[in-house]
Amino acid sequence: MTESRRDFGRELYPFLHPTSVAVGGEVAALLLAVRQSTLAKCSEVVAMRNALLGEFEDEMIAAASAMAERFAAGATLLACGNGGSATDADDAVADCLAPPVAGWRALPAVSLVAEGATVTAVTNDVGFEHAFTRQLAALARPGDIALGFTTSGSSANVVAAMELARRRRRPRASRRGGPLFRRAAGVRAADPGSARHALARVTGAGAGSVVHARRRGGMSMRFVDEYREPGGIAKLGAEIERLAQGRRVKLMEVCGGHTHAIYKHGIQDLLPEHVELVHGPGCPVCVIPMGRIDDAMAIARTPGVIFATYGDMMRVPSSSGSLLDAKAEGADVRFVYSPLDALTLARNNPARDVVFFAVGFETTAPSTAATLLRARDEGLENFSVFCNHVTIIPAIKAIIDSPGMALDGFVGPGHVATIIGLSPFEFIPRSYGMPLVVAGFEPADIMQAIVMILRQLEHGPAAVENQYARVVRPEGNRRALEIMTETMMLRPFFEWRGLGFISQSALGLRPEFAAFDAEVRFPVPNVRVTDPKACQCGEVLKGVIKPWQCKVFGSACTPETPIGSCMVSPEGACAAYYNYGRYSLMRQGAAVAGVPA
């Protein structure tokens, strides 16, 4: 300590520097007491942290894993607490926004205690227990994380916020992790000797540990980890490099899930330049024609109707707004996670007509089919399905047949194949001489499928192979197919966005299920809308152009205000490019290669 600083301290804190030398002994005693008290508090905190960890280790790891999943999916953390716990909330948020270790990714987080005007306005006008609920109600979106700190476990405003968060949880079954810190408060209750302050510090430490566990990636997922192991992927990359030597290869991944995985994991960057992945039509949101959304909106606006839909369909533009707009105008449009949720809505609202907006490929159609059977067996009269299920095989055929396509092979849709098996894909090698390898959705799955395709191209003959044998049986899921054919039948034709009308490419309900068919029960206008001129979703879906080559990509058309459906779903090729920041990279690449961007 320098002389000048010592003087400054003496000036500012004279009571720490008694002028009377006579009290020197007392100072020594005071310092000793302070030292002992500090050490006691420290060991108390350490002991409680250990106790907390011992008792709640599983819960903390579960909470951290759940939070990690949410963060990975784009969640925002919303934190609250009172007094010292408010500083814990701030601290947790700071850890997210400004991670304490270099290289850690910053995560979106908001402290609800930081809004002085809002907090005081709400507590003054509405009541103390609503201090955080108003903000939470306005800010929290399904899938977000609410983090509440309360040392007693009974702070009314924090408890109210947590309860609001629980009510707003996505309509899925129970998840653990939410009540962790309220239960942690039980440590104190069970041990009245320990100080509340110590617990406050421990809860703060608890949050720190959760954040830490998240960083460590404390989650071990069966069937997943081994397929993300970097060493194995590097080996596959080298094998692809070796096999593809000198050969220009253009492969299409049919499934939107593959498109998403390819961008999420940066797989294109692991491939040699001349091995190109083209994104196929396998995103149901992307292929649904605009007119069907107009039809859906007409049904949703029918008085008395509850229109149940998967989230993605909410934002798909029709010729006049989206379902989200219809909802804002007063239509009763609800998100569902499973068709069974729509069935529950029908059961709970007997006076209303519940219509489920069914979309999806063969992976999804059996779930709708099973729901129809449940509705019939229960005798539910207020439930119907607006069926838009499509089948992948005719779409693949239409793509291969469309002019200008020069593909060398296909990465086959793993979960569609789980249902339909391998034989429906046989026409691809048989009639077109191209390999198709059914693949899983982890990076190593996709890389391995590419290796298998390249081996076929080198050694021939082309065949259907199953990389995803841990899930896909050659014969598919017989029971699912039976239930599907019991309730649904092929439509003579169906319009696909960008691909036009394709015969026998979609499913409608069988006449026996007319009572559950929204197209029979409601006057559906059958609107036909030509796709917006500026939008080139069709060319993107066929792999003729890359998303960034579309005139409106990233300017007029963004995920916030999509013009075309490829920009709506994260599985859409345009949204995948946009969300994973590939645009500028691709442009640079194109500039180097002299391709017009």
Place this chain on the structure above:
Amino acid sequence: MITRATCDTNDGSCHVCGDVAVAGRIVAVDSVSRTALVTLGAEQVTVALDLVDAGLGDDVLVHLGFAIERLERA
């Protein structure tokens, strides 16, 4: 402040469009409702068993609240 241009109900990726299916283990079965409690990562979800022949201890692939396939034991 929250800019998330993704699906509103699912984990930022649409389970329908992405054909997303997740593997988990059956920890309880309710034969009346034909549903099972399945552990998926850190959470437990109720899953309908209409499409598969699976029981306690089996690993299943879950898509939109339905088990769509039973996985072979390793």
